[in-house]
Amino acid sequence: MSTPSKAAWRTLLRVRRQQRHDDVTSLRAAAVPPPAAAATEGTDLARNGLALLDSLPAGRAVCAFISGATEPPTGSLLQLLADSGRRVYVPVCEPDFQLAWTLWYPAAPLARSVLAPVMEPVGPRLGFEQLETVQAIFVPALAVDLAGVRLGQGGGYYDRFLPTTTTIPVVAVVYGHEIYPAGQLPHNALDAPVDYALTPSEYRTLGTGTAPIH
Template sequence: MNTPNKAAWRTLLRARRQATYDAAGNLTATVSSTATVDQETVGRDLARTGLAFLDSLGAGESVCAYVSMAGEPPTDQLLQILFGSGRKVYVPVCEPSHQLSWTPWYPAVPMVRSAFAPVMEPIGPRLPFERLETVSAVLIPALAVDFTGMRLGQGGGYYDRFLPSNTTIPVAALVYEHEVFPAGQLPHNELDAPVNYALTPDRYQALGTPAEPLP
């Protein structure tokens, strides 16, 4: 499908995310199976589900995740719990030509705004993905994902370039519950690489399987 169609979807999904926050900064019930909750509760649920997902994959010395931006499923508590579980945690840093390097994350790590994207990045050594130690999974941002594993990102192209180079390590897209779509519903093209899992505050779900709805 073409780029304008993807752009229209991004506009719609961003607007929906913005609308999920009420005047008090709480998240509405559209992002969770529970009643209206605050970001701290959603972050705690995502941390619990993310740790269960990592544990289900077995041993691994490290995990790749990311520092969430406003409106995204909040990853602060997820990063904390992964680090506290004894894993090494790496998050991406943006490089020229829409490439990614990875740097260690730890509580209270100094942060700086990226020179290439509207995100915050830790200050530290920048490593190529192949130099990271025994990565058990890669957790990445998304605006939506469908049951074939097709992911709609923010449009920067960083992960579109990274994903084809990673063919063996499980990749999970972090989204809200209502952002998991039936197979074939999201626009995509030949440059899009599928992911293996959807990870929401409520559950994790294998993708690339028959298009069954989340229970």
């Protein structure tokens, strides 16, 4: 039996996320409280993210991202990082699938990217090498496995960026059910591994298995 392709995996995972989002939205529209786990997941994600950072060497800055509707919510994480005294940078899309970075702060004005379906802060755009000492990089993902394989959205921005940051811990932000056994997700030699998975219920060290390339 052939291994499902990245495209097939992405389709499946996006459908599952959209269904989860629609279910919670329907409950709220009917004035029915969502499950407790869904109601507190932003706060829980933020708490676990800060606990992970406290276990890492110190740094003045953290790179993170503004979550979309179906992604694990990062708003509380961004706020807590800023409240902790760290400078928080989020990505902005540049031509040729490159990333620049802009300072995020509470109430920062946002504009929709002209290159990707994401919101970006309005402000000076910096190269990664211009940032203060970065403690960790929180990145979006549709899934990860225990070997550190990350399945992204397929835009290619992080695929180009992450190989340039091999000395800085990379944290994939996913839901708990989106962590898979080593070797289950498709990947190739150009995919940069990630070091941790962050979910609303925990953070987990990855790289505990070896995934065959396929």
